[in-house]
Amino acid sequence: MRNMILAAGLLASAVAGAAGNPDADTLVVSQGVARVTLGDVDAYVHRIPETDRKGFVAKPERIETMLRNMLLDKQLADEALKLGLDKDPIVQQQIALATENALSRARMEKFRASLKAPDFSEQAQEDYLANKKKYTIPKRYDVKHILFDIKSRTPDQAAALANETAAKLAKDPSQFDSLVESLSDDQSKKDNHGLIENAASESFVAPFADAARRLENIGDISPPVRTVFGYHILKLVSTAPEQLQPYEKVRESIISRLQAEWMEARIREKIDGLRNETMNPQPEVLATLRERYGKIEEPPAGPAASEPVKQP
Known part of the structure; x- marks a missing residue:
């Protein structure tokens, strides 16, 4: 080995x-x-x-x-x-199909390699100007949180602890950091002391990210928030405003995306062109296929098959 x-x-x-x-x-x-x-x-x-x-x-x-x-x-x-299994007619057909499959892949690789995408510099700038929201970094929210997990306790117990802690913080918000260390079940607190950066991003579960976005002022503390991990209490520690990325920073990624979209469109056109050629099925042969590979049992006729089941 x-x-x-x-x-x-x-x-x-x-x-x-x-x-x-x-x-x-x-x-x-x-x-x-x-x-x-x-x-x-x-x-x-x-x-x-x-x-x-x-x-x-x-x-x-x-x-x-x-x-x-x-x-x-x-x-x-x-x-x-x-x-002598290579002499079996079915095996020979399977070998032929495998050959056709390999040739099909080779043809598409050759076709893809032959495509030369046009210069998308002008279209990239137009895309940037028309879709600035797409290239804007959203407002950033950095929070600290206390987690009461539901692995070591029931959801009701976690909710009760979270509500009790929220009441303490309402009286004395300065306790937040010490309560992170003494109460939070988040194992990463030993390294980050409860800090979650960019907490409103898509990296986090929706209820947590939504709660972060609802915090308006530095120092604001959320009510308990339920997620799949348990109950959280969040405190806003810093923010950064949304920011439009400079065109030069995103130019190459926009061009790469436009080129990839152009290439895929050409490949779809190639495949659709072949698939849309007129088919000439043979109905009398098609009709035999169901029984050719084993007779399909039909459901029994009569009331049991046709009448709806009645509730007792």
């Missing part, structure tokens, strides 16, 4: 740039009669979308699993050939 993982780790760097590798016959691993070459690995990896390949080969355990599966397939294929 250790040798296999080591081989996988060494393979990761080799495969990442293996397109057109002249060493296609170089042996990677063997087992019994099975041999996996760099050419085999190239063919396997090229079935993975290009954007995901580097991530795939970056993890040795994925490569090990891939190599073990390829070895198993080759061993079983060798047994199948010895048994």
Whole structure:
């Protein structure tokens, strides 16, 4: 196993740039009669979308699993050939379908590579000017919170503790930080002392983020707020106003998005053009398909099948 993982780790760097590798016959691993070459690995990896390949080969355990599966397939294929299963008409059709599937993927990769996106610089600026809200960083709310979780107590018990603590804070808000340390069940408090930055962002569950947004002034303390984690009491410690990002900061990301949208539109047009060609079905053959692969049992006729079930 250790040798296999080591081989996988060494393979990761080799495969990442293996397109057109002249060493296609170089042996990677063997087992019994099975041999996996760099050419085999190239063919396997090229079935993975290009954007995901580097991530795939970056993890040795994925490569090990891939190599073990390829070895198993080759061993079983060798047994199948010895048994003459390649002569079976159904197997021959399956091989033909697999060939067509590989050619289909290759054609789409070739088509995608042939696309040259136009210059979207002008459209990017128009998009920026027309959708400034999209490129505006929302108002930031930094809060501290006290959590009464519902893992170690019932929801009613957590609510009672939260309400009791809220009453204490209403009389003396200066206790908030000390109550974070003594009462909060948030395990991260030992590092952040209850501080949650950008608490109104989409990173947080909606009730928590909504409660943060409702705090208006520094030092404001929320009533208890229920989330899936329990009950929280929030205190606003700082804010930052919403800010429109400069065009130059977002320009490249807008252009990249517009290019990707253009590419996907061209690919959809290509696929839709082929799919929308006239089909010529053979009704008499289609009608036989249901019974060709096993007769489907029809539900029994009569009242039991047609009448609605009555409540007792």
